[in-house]
Amino acid sequence: xxxxxxxxxxxxxxxxxxxxxxxxxxxxxxxxxxxxxxxxxxxxxxxxxxxxxxxxxxxxxxxxxxxxxxxxxxxxxxxxxxxxxxxxxxxxxxxxxxxxxxxxxxxxxxxxxxxxxxxxxxxxxxxxxxxxxxxxxxxxxxxxxxxxxxxxxxxxxxxxxxxxxxxxxxxxxxxxxxxxxxxxxxxxxxxxxxxxxxxxxxxxxxxxxxxxxxxxxxxxxxxxxxxxxxxxxxxxxxxxxxxxxxxxxxxxxxxxxxxxxxxxxxxxxxxxxxxxxxxxxxxxxxxxxxxxxxxxxxxxxxxxxxxxxxxxxxxxxxxxxxxxxxxxxxxxxxxxxxxxxxxxxxxxxxxxxxxxxxxxxxxxxxxxxxxxxxxxxxxxxxxxxxxxxxxxxxxxxxxxxxxxxxxxxxxxxxxxxxxxxxxxxxxxxxxxxxxxxxxxxxxxxxxxxxxxxxxxxxxxxxxxx
Ligand SMILES: *Cc1c(COP(=O)(O)O)cnc(C)c1O
Numbered sequence: 001x002x003x004x005x006x007x008x009x010x011x012x013x014x015x016x017x018x019x020x021x022x023x024x025x026x027x028x029x030x031x032x033x034x035x036x037x038x039x040x041x042x043x044x045x046x047x048x049x050x051x052x053x054x055x056x057x058x059x060x061x062x063x064x065x066x067x068x069x070x071x072x073x074x075x076x077x078x079x080x081x082x083x084x085x086x087x088x089x090x091x092x093x094x095x096x097x098x099x100x101x102x103x104x105x106x107x108x109x110x111x112x113x114x115x116x117x118x119x120x121x122x123x124x125x126x127x128x129x130x131x132x133x134x135x136x137x138x139x140x141x142x143x144x145x146x147x148x149x150x151x152x153x154x155x156x157x158x159x160x161x162x163x164x165x166x167x168x169x170x171x172x173x174x175x176x177x178x179x180x181x182x183x184x185x186x187x188x189x190x191x192x193x194x195x196x197x198x199x200x201x202x203x204x205x206x207x208x209x210x211x212x213x214x215x216x217x218x219x220x221x222x223x224x225x226x227x228x229x230x231x232x233x234x235x236x237x238x239x240x241x242x243x244x245x246x247x248x249x250x251x252x253x254x255x256x257x258x259x260x261x262x263x264x265x266x267x268x269x270x271x272x273x274x275x276x277x278x279x280x281x282x283x284x285x286x287x288x289x290x291x292x293x294x295x296x297x298x299x300x301x302x303x304x305x306x307x308x309x310x311x312x313x314x315x316x317x318x319x320x321x322x323x324x325x326x327x328x329x330x331x332x333x334x335x336x337x338x339x340x341x342x343x344x345x346x347x348x349x350x351x352x353x354x355x356x357x358x359x360x361x362x363x364x365x366x367x368x369x370x371x372x373x374x375x376x377x378x379x380x381x382x383x384x385x386x387x388x389x390x391x392x393x394x395x396x397x398x399x400x401x402x403x404x405x406x407x408x409x410x411x412x413x414x415x416x417x418x419x420x421x422x423x424x425x426x427x428x429x430x431x432x433x434x435x436x437x438x439x440x441x442x443x444x445x446x447x448x449x450x451x452x453x454x455x456x457x458x459x460x461x462x463x464x465x
C-alpha cells in the first residue's frame with residue numbers, strides 16, 4: 001500500500017517513508033491510496049480474537065513488508081501487554097444500548113497510548129534496520145507528550161524533544177512528562193501558550209537545517225499516519241463485541257484534532273457496519289459549526305475542562321475533506337488556501353454527504369460537570385471530562401434507542417482532577433503504577449517563546465550523542 005498527499009503533490013510513498021516524517025512536502029497529510037475491504041466472513045472469523053490478535057489482522061495490509069510478520073507480532077504484543085487491563089479496551093454498559101469503550105488503561109492513562117506505544121517500537125525496528133537516528137519533536141497541550149515520551153524513550157535511535165506551554169498544563173500532565181527518565185528525553189517548557197509551541201514545531205519542521213547531516217525530524221502528533229492506523233483497531237474490537245457485522249453500531253468520539261474519529265470513519269470505509277459517528281466537541285466547536293450549519297471558520301480559543309480538545313483547527317479534518325472533495329488534491333489545496341481568512345462552505349451535495357455520516361454537538365463546561373455528577377450518582381462510574389462531552393453529545397444526537405451507541409472514554413478521570421472537583425466529587429486516585437508520581441524527580445528546561453532558542457537547545461543536546 002502506498003500513501004498520497006491530500007494536496008495532490010509528490011509521488012506515492014511507502015509506509016516506512018510516511019512513518020519517518022510529518023506532513024507531505026506540499027503541506028498536505030498522507031492518506032492511503034485505497035482502503036482494504038473487509039468482508040462479512042472475514043469479520044465473523046475475527047470475533048473472539050483478543051486485542052493484539054485483532055490488530056495483527058487489521059494492520060498488515062497497511063504496512064506490507066516494512067515490518068515482517070514476526071517482528072510486527074512482537075511489537076504489537078509487547079505494546080498492549082503494557083496495558084493494565086486484560087481486555088486492553090474493555091467495554092462497559094451505562095444505559096440501555098449505551099456503552100463506554102475504556103481507552104485509558106495504557107501507561108499514561110489516555111487513548112494516545114494505543115498508537116504511541118506501537119509507534120515507538122515501530123520506529124525502533126525501522127531505524128535499527130536503516131541504521132539511522134532521528135529526532136522526534138512535538139508540541140503538547142497534555143496527553144500526547146507523556147504518551148510519546150513513554151512510547152519512544154526506550155528507543156536507541158531517537159532523541160525526543162517535547163514542548164509544552166510553561167505553567168499551562170495540569171500538574172498530573174506535567175509530572176507525567178517531566179519525570180520520564182532517559183538521557184535521550186528532553187522536556188521544554190515554552191514561555192507561551194500551546195499555539196506558540198505548535199508554531200515553533202511547525203517552523204522547525206519546515207527548515208531542518210539546524211540538524212546534523214543525515215538526521216531528520218519525525219512527528220508524533222496525529223498528523224503521523226501510524227497514529228491514525230493503530231486507532232482503527234478498537235472500532236472493530238468494540239463493534240464485533242456488540243454483534244457486528246450482523247448488527248450496526250454507532251460511536252461518539254470526543255474530538256480535538258479529528259484523529260480519533262477519522263480512524264472510525266476509516267473503519268466504516270473498510271466495511272465495518274457503523275451507523276452514526278458523533279463528533280463531540282467542547283466550546284471549541286469548529287467542527288460542530290461546520291457539520292450543523294456548513295460554516296467552516298476559525299473562532300477564538302476557549303480554555304475548558306477538557307483541554308485535550310481545546311484546539312482552533314482540527315488538523316486531521318483535511319484527511320476527511322480530501323474524500324469529500326472526491327480526492328481532488330488541487331481543489332482541496334485551493335479550499336484550504338482560503339481557510340482562516342474567510343468563512344468557507346461546501347456544496348449542498350457535499351454537505352449532505354457530511355450529514356449522512358456524522359452528527360455533532362458542542363457541550364459547555366457546566367454541562368460537562370453535570371454529566372460527570374449524574375453518571376456517578378446513577379451508575380457509580382467516574383468519567384473524565386472528555387468522556388463526559390462524548391456521552392452528552394451521544395445522548396443529544398441519538399435518534400433511535402436500538403442501535404448500540406459506543407462512547408469512547410478517552411482518558412482516566414485522575415488526569416483531570418479539577419473537573420472532577422468542579423463536579424462536586426472526590427478526586428480520584430491515580431492507578432498504582434503512578435501513585436508516587438508527585439515524589440518523582442522532574443527534569444525540564446524553561447525556554448523563551450522563540451524558534452531559535454528551541455532549535456539551539458536541540459542542536460546542543462544532540463551533540464552529546
Ligand atoms: C487527544 C485527546 C482527545 C482528542 O483526540 P483527537 O484525535 O485529537 O480528536 C480527546 N480526549 C483526550 C483525553 C485526548 O487526550
